[in-house]
Amino acid sequence: MPTIDDVARKAGVSLGTVSNVLNNPEKVKPATRDRVLKIIEETGFHPNLSARNLSRSKTDTIALIYPFSQRRRTEHYYSDFLAGTTDTCFRLNYRLMLSSYPRDVSEKEKLRNYEELTNGSAVDGIVITRTERNDSAIQLLSDRQQKFAALGRCDLPIDFPWVDVDGAKAVREAVHYLYNLGHRRIAYVGTPALFTFSLHRSEGYRTGLEEVGIEFDEDLVILASVAGNEIEAGENGMVGFLKVEAPPSAVIVGGGQLAIGVVNGIEKSGYRVGTDISVISFDDTDWSTHYSPPITTIRQPLYEMGKLVAELLIKSIAGEEPEDHHILLNTELVIRGSCKKV
């Protein structure tokens, strides 16, 4: 590997000049610049990134903590989001480090993982996902003055850049939609309010019911443990709903995998999705869009979200802290075949 010294020598200039050719082209006379450039081309010189990073105290790298599920073939949550982030880094000349940790890891180990990442100045910033209401990772990063941006909000009194989707509004809209279709017994299957998105969705459900004047009935709500198998949980929950004397005619599901279970539950109970029980779920996956009937879903702009967090973070690293570094996006109710008039 040729170094900047080699280039300087061959071009008959000092290494400072070579550096300037690369980093401050306007500071060097066109003639010498061309000569140096030619030598660079010939020798195939490329600045060593470790040296460059060391010298600039900057790595042009951000990390993304992406907790893969251990279960085989689970929808790897939000891979469109990952695509958005990856593409954006590529476009903005940033490198993306993908970091993971086992999902069933203890809170403490999880935090250690974040710490490791902040140590040694290996990355300029971190993207975090699946924010919790009381997110210890956010607290940690904030304490350590690490630049970060999040997919999702957080209840902590900390100001940081985030991108989120208005999950409450999304579910409210779903309730209205079902109400207008004539449904009066609308169930909700979701996840407990540990994660902020879970909370928002549940709140949307309650608010929605209030708005249309349906009384909240806690027998129509199931919040499945995040730890367990979502598909089983959804199925069991739905089967339970359909056993009672006044079963729901529609169900809103606050999670993609849960919906698979819910649909299974409906079919195993001898009902048909859409025709007998209306279903609305989150996210356009291959499953939801190509199931028969295709599932009516609340679409989140995942790719866009990935793009935006990356942009927000990179801006923050560049020292820009735009006023609008809280981005709340709207979802879209995509009507397919799983909801019927009643």
Place this chain on the structure above:
Amino acid sequence: MPTIDDVARKAGVSLGTVSNVLNNPEKVKPATRDRVLKIIEETGFHPNLSARNLSRSKTDTIALIYPFSQRRRTEHYYSDFLAGTTDTCFRLNYRLMLSSYPRDVSEKEKLRNYEELTNGSAVDGIVITRTERNDSAIQLLSDRQQKFAALGRCDLPIDFPWVDVDGAKAVREAVHYLYNLGHRRIAYVGTPALFTFSLHRSEGYRTGLEEVGIEFDEDLVILASVAGNEIEAGENGMVGFLKVEAPPSAVIVGGGQLAIGVVNGIEKSGYRVGTDISVISFDDTDWSTHYSPPITTIRQPLYEMGKLVAELLIKSIAGEEPEDHHILLNTELVIRGSCKKV
């Protein structure tokens, strides 16, 4: 950020000793070691990775080129594979850089992307995926003496570490299975032999037919362009099959997304999957496992494959070149509800 100097000063030793405490603990007397360790703990010192990388000429980082599809919600191909790689890096104390490039990029730009990655010694090695029969990226990396490992084989006369699945055998087994179920008109929907996996699967189809004594009929084969929409291609192909006078009673599909189209095509033509037309496809996705009927699939050990390539590459970086750095894994035919006796 405290430096190694700060620690040395506070501990009353030289910086060489501090370095040894970290990298060659046995070379330093327990007493001083403990003292230094305590200071390190107190000051929260962590070696700066850029400096460390520069000094060692090593980054403990590998890159993964992962061509995300631009289309929303398209098969994000093999995210289990990605999980395997990511987890393995985490476990082996390596960092993983995720790199992407637009799928519709020209061959030249694609290669430039690989070049960039090799420049500046930013990574110790590269994992490549979707190998082609005549893979220019492999040629490039080989020429540049870059360490790399691949998911998939390649026809080039280059020896490199790879992990692959025996796709030919997989499809042969599928043919046998259908034959034993009584099927004699077995169609194949796949992709053209640009990628090695496509070729292997197609070959397996032909070999399988030979083995059971069915004559190859090219009217029962469709190789969809990789560029287009797989779902549409599968659907059109299948609809075409079902229009001819002697339609197939079974179809093997050489790609996950294609199968969605094939199933659509069957249903739109008024037939029922399983009951009328048997279907075997690749990969256990949420769609294939939870469609009704659930699709009988050829399961690839994707997570395992991701784990193995990462291990292979990291070994190669460490200078180990094990004899068995060509790993061919078996698939598993997972029987569900989409194939019936005829």
Place this chain on the structure above:
DNA sequence: TTGTACGCGTTATCAT
């Protein structure tokens, strides 16, 4: 066992 000094390849500052 411990300390010194140099090298790693850049960037950046400051004279010239």
Place this chain on the structure above:
DNA sequence: ATGATAACGCGTACAA
């Protein structure tokens, strides 16, 4: 416009 020279922070032979 260009050229020395000093950081940047760490690893490591080599000397003590």
